[in-house]
Amino acid sequence: MATGHTDPQRRERILAATLDLIVDDGVAGVSHRKIATRADVPLGSMTYHFTGIDDVLRQAFTRFADHIVAVFEEHLSRARGPEQAGEAVTDLVHALSDGPRRDLILSQELYTLAARHPEYRELTQQWMQRSRHLLEQHFDADTARQLDALIEGLTLHRALDASPHHRELTRQAVARITAA
Structure with a gap:
């Protein structure tokens, strides 16, 4: 897996992890930290790729x-x-x-x-x-x-x-x- 901002799949992994987390915990259970953990990306990637939750x-x-x-x-x-x-x-x-x-x-x-x-x-x-x-x-x-x-x-x-x-x-x- 590529690291840093050069990882072309990072954004897609974040979106996939978000949907998986919603399925497991509902929208109420979603947070930047939980998504980043599920997507296996640094927490800072959330604000790099998205303006907010x-x-x-x-x-x-x-x-x-x-x-x-x-x-x-x-x-x-x-x-x-x-x-x-x-x-x-x-x-x-x-x-x-x-x-x-x-x-x-x-x-x-x-x-x-x-x-x-x-x-x-x-x-x-x-x-x-x-x-x-x-x-x-x-x-x-x-x-x-x-x-x-x-x-x-x-x-x-x-x-x-x-x-x-x-x-x-x-x-x-x-x-x-x-x-x-």
């Missing part, structure tokens, strides 16, 4: 939002026509809800910050716009907005329910929204 959190959550948008894109880009797009949305709900608990935890931590702080609300709004834009490649704007909310809700319900609903229920919900 909010800057670290915003950039880490931006990185996370980019990851989720890439998952949306992966599923939706393969769809050809409305029927395949509906099936892609169904696949997306199940991929997200059956996927890493890490993504669910990070989503909820970001939503909680966004509910309290406008700068994080702006980040979530950008994320939603990007997700809806991908959906709008297959559906009109109103349907895309409804599907985006359905994806969020069904993903959360499936991930947290002791007996998650089956794929057919997701397919039916998507069909009801896209049939209008």
Whole structure:
């Protein structure tokens, strides 16, 4: 590993460590010292690369939002026509809800910050716009907005329910929204 400010991966390690720490301890458990320790970097690297803890959190959550948008894109880009797009949305709900608990935890931590702080609300709004834009490649704007909310809700319900609903229920919900 390179040392000093010449370490090109240091900033990325800090952001990855921040997300890992949020998963383990929540946003409330994050501090410069804990992030630096987790990233195995000197504490001074935190202020060298970031203006403060909010800057670290915003950039880490931006990185996370980019990851989720890439998952949306992966599923939706393969769809050809409305029927395949509906099936892609169904696949997306199940991929997200059956996927890493890490993504669910990070989503909820970001939503909680966004509910309290406008700068994080702006980040979530950008994320939603990007997700809806991908959906709008297959559906009109109103349907895309409804599907985006359905994806969020069904993903959360499936991930947290002791007996998650089956794929057919997701397919039916998507069909009801896209049939209008």
